[in-house]
Amino acid sequence: MADSTKSADFALDLRGHRIVWSRAIVDVLADEISAAGIQRFLLISSDELARHFDAVGGNDAKRLSGGRFTDVVPHVPEASVVGAVEAARNCDADGLLVFGGGSSLDTAKAVSDRLGLPIIAIPTNFSGSEVTWNFGLTANGVKHTVRNPAVLPKTIIYDHSLLGSLPLDVAVCSGINAVAHAIEALYAPQANPLTQSLAETGIRKMVAGLQELAASKGQSDQAAVLCLTGSWLCGEVLSQVGMGLHHRICHVLGGTFGLPHAQTHTVLLPYSVDWNFDHAAALAQLSGLFPGRSLARGLAELSIRLGAPPTLKSLGLTTAQIPAVARLVLETPVANPRPVAVGDVHAILAQAYAGDLAAK
Template sequence: MSEHLDFTHETRPVRVVFRAGAATGAIAEEAALLGLRRLLVVCGARGAASARAVADALGPACVGLHDGARQHVPVDAADRAVAAAREAGADGCVAVGGGSAIGLGKAVALRTGLPLIAVPSTYSGSETTAVWGLTENGVKRTGQDPVVQPRVILYDPALTYPLPVPLSVTSGINAVAHAAEALYAPDRSPLIALMAEEGVRAMAAALPELAADPGSPEARGRALYAAWLCGSCLGATTMGLHHKLCHVLGGTFGLPHAETHTVVLPYALAHNARAAPDALAALDRALGTDDTPRRLRELSGRLGAPTSLAELGLKESDLATAAERTAALSFPNPREVTEAGVLALLRAAHAGERPTGR
């Protein structure tokens, strides 16, 4: 980072509790420390059991459980959650689950101003950011607002046990994407660079162990630790081509979030490689390779994750639309974003070709 010692770094006030049993053992105390007495717990259908355990641990401080979280946070789902919070007279919100649940909690916070507590069960990293997202009429809008930043994050590795290995892998690679783009973000700092490299290193080591032994508390814990580091990088920097392209693919075509990030990341990094040599060098160090895009694609495939957009159901006829919509957005990226460049990236990712760029 010697070439980049002109930077600004802002740290937002967030309390992080990382330990086994934190989801149920610490939630009541943390809510009380915030002065909250009427909490609405939100989750998705898949995470309802964990959310119910958290709600039970809150006891009388829980005024309801709303299980309406859906991928990419559709506006109608957000409307229903906001209405539930208001009807219950909630003074705070607890989001339990993956990115969809955390995203729904953020939507409630955005519309109501209620403080948010996040209890993540995947490696998405959404809990570490002030970024919100809403999807309406096939378009996913994102923004940043301090009000959606969770005041407390409870990391409990046990909550990730129900996450199947394939989803654990794609969620983990999704986390790697946060750190990877932070390394070439215009607002990166030396601290973020250190966190990003360590986060990628930790996740790449944890995922094969997790796949071999899904019940390993050590592997689950290291993956969650890596997700925290990687997500913190995302929360402190500005997203580039990879994230914006994945938002278009998810919001417009309904592609699954983590799987899309997993497929696209090697190709986005290959696309940006020549314009961001220091970032790729850091990723090479973290992964013990001289070709990060190829290494990430091989890691995903070896662990059973999808390696092409075709596998996710994207049609070849949709590629031009996706490229056009992505190129029309305004965002920083180390390499100039053109419709032709994005289309070439998408064609390679759709076919699952070997990613090339250096």
């Protein structure tokens, strides 16, 4: 097992952005748009969330809106990015305002990557993408990760009141997706004291928040604050380290086989943790997170109890597809604390397909 306490050399480039915390967006948005030097923004959101933005954004912000792009597609296929770029050009936008989750944020980053426009982000779930400078892009059926420091949103506004209408099953998958970012960060090759502290704290905040959210049936402001804090910290960690085997598998399942992003992370994470636990000493510090349960079992039981899908089968994967997924995952090398071969990936997928941890 790797020694997580061993001192290691590292270089850390902290990414700069402005965080506006726990303020109603109607009170701060117009000033933040002005401070960012944006005079005409393109709103990037889903249809439903764009209507919600109209209700909560305020008239001052609406005056600065040049147009909107609502054809956001999960896993950000190239065609949707082309459409968003065209929308930004057509309205002469000098900035992008994102109101939504990971798909909207990644779409905005892809536009920023091509046009050099600054981003203001208002997250409505726990993807954490608002504080990272990488984004997923799917081309020719393959999802790639693009890294560009210039696409890091300039300002992030966290308003926990926006989470009140988030369904519990959506919240748990979004939250466990955030936990997945931090868990892989604990044993990433680039891990350092800052990232490990952020990761552990972010995981604990998110798990506590999800548990309280469930106990209150979504009515607890404190739960929303805990979850949003966990999301922020887990996202900050992801901006500092690389992704590993768990994310690679999820990107193949999503980008190539069309499985939903957050739900796939939620189903797969306990099996990734189970595979790596005895080979990643940093995971041991989370051993008591679920009293009387292993970390892997606790994650599986929590997510299913809160309404998440139980298996990859329930997400639409077939047994016939598993060999192809396993092969594609290791077409290029991937960082992982435990040596992994195609047969090992096949075994992880087969367990997640059957729901072995959930059934015990």
